[in-house]
Amino acid sequence: VRSLKGEFERRGVAIAVVSFAEPARLVSYQKHHQWPFTILADPGRNAYRRFALKRLSWFRVFSPATLKLYWKLLRNGMKMSGRGKDDIYQAGGDFLLDRQGNILFEHRSQDPADRPSVARLLEVIDKLKPVPGAPVT
Amino acid sequence: MNDIPIAGLGLVDLKGQPVELQELVKSYILLIFLRHLA
Numbered sequence: 001v002r003s004l005k006g007e008f009e010r011r012g013v014a015i016a017v018v019s020f021a022e023p024a025r026l027v028s029y030q031k032h033h034q035w036p037f038t039i040l041a042d043p044g045r046n047a048y049r050r051f052a053l054k055r056l057s058w059f060r061v062f063s064p065a066t067l068k069l070y071w072k073l074l075r076n077g078m079k080m081s082g083r084g085k086d087d088i089y090q091a092g093g094d095f096l097l098d099r100q101g102n103i104l105f106e107h108r109s110q111d112p113a114d115r116p117s118v119a120r121l122l123e124v125i126d127k128l129k130p131v132p133g134a135p136v137t
Numbered sequence: 138m139n140d141i142p143i144a145g146l147g148l149v150d151l152k153g154q155p156v157e158l159q160e161l162v163k164s165y166i167l168l169i170f171l172r173h174l175a
Binding site: 008009011012013014015016017018019020021025026027029037038039040041043044046047048050051053065083086087088090091092093094095096097098099101103104105108112121126128 | 141142143146149150151156158162163165166168169170171
């Protein structure tokens with residue numbers, strides 16, 4: 001998503017990343033990763049609950065697909081800095097909404113490796129009708 | 138699909154200040170909910 005941020009912006013799509021980590025932890029995380037997105041914190045997991053993002057069972061968290069993903073990330077130099085501190089069972093998800101809060105696309109991860117591809121997201125966005133008068137960057 | 142009231146989600150920015158999604162949406166907004174921080 002980071003590398004194709006412009007493709008989303010061109011289509012009038014803002015991107016916000018939500019984490020259940022405390023804002024202070026996100027500050028140091030963002031300092032290191034420099035994500036070009038709005039980063040929001042939801043330490044009370046109110047939004048996670050509102051979007052029905054549940055906790056995963058251990059066999060989903062440690063599925064072969066997940067282990068393969070982490071192996072790849074570790075090989076590429078990722079460090080497990082938060083190991084042991086975080087809730088590893090919390091599911092993530094991806095949602096496309098309009099200004100009224102209508103959900104136009106929803107994907108609740110079934111395991112940590114389960115995320116929609118950028119191509120899939122852009123395909124969904126391209127099928128939407130243009131919003132009259134909406135700011136396009 | 139269900140609609141979700143996007144106001145009052147309790148989200149805060151990195152300074153801990155409340156943020157309403159409405160302020161961020163252009164035509165649309167893609168919300169990416171993370172799992173734990175790696």
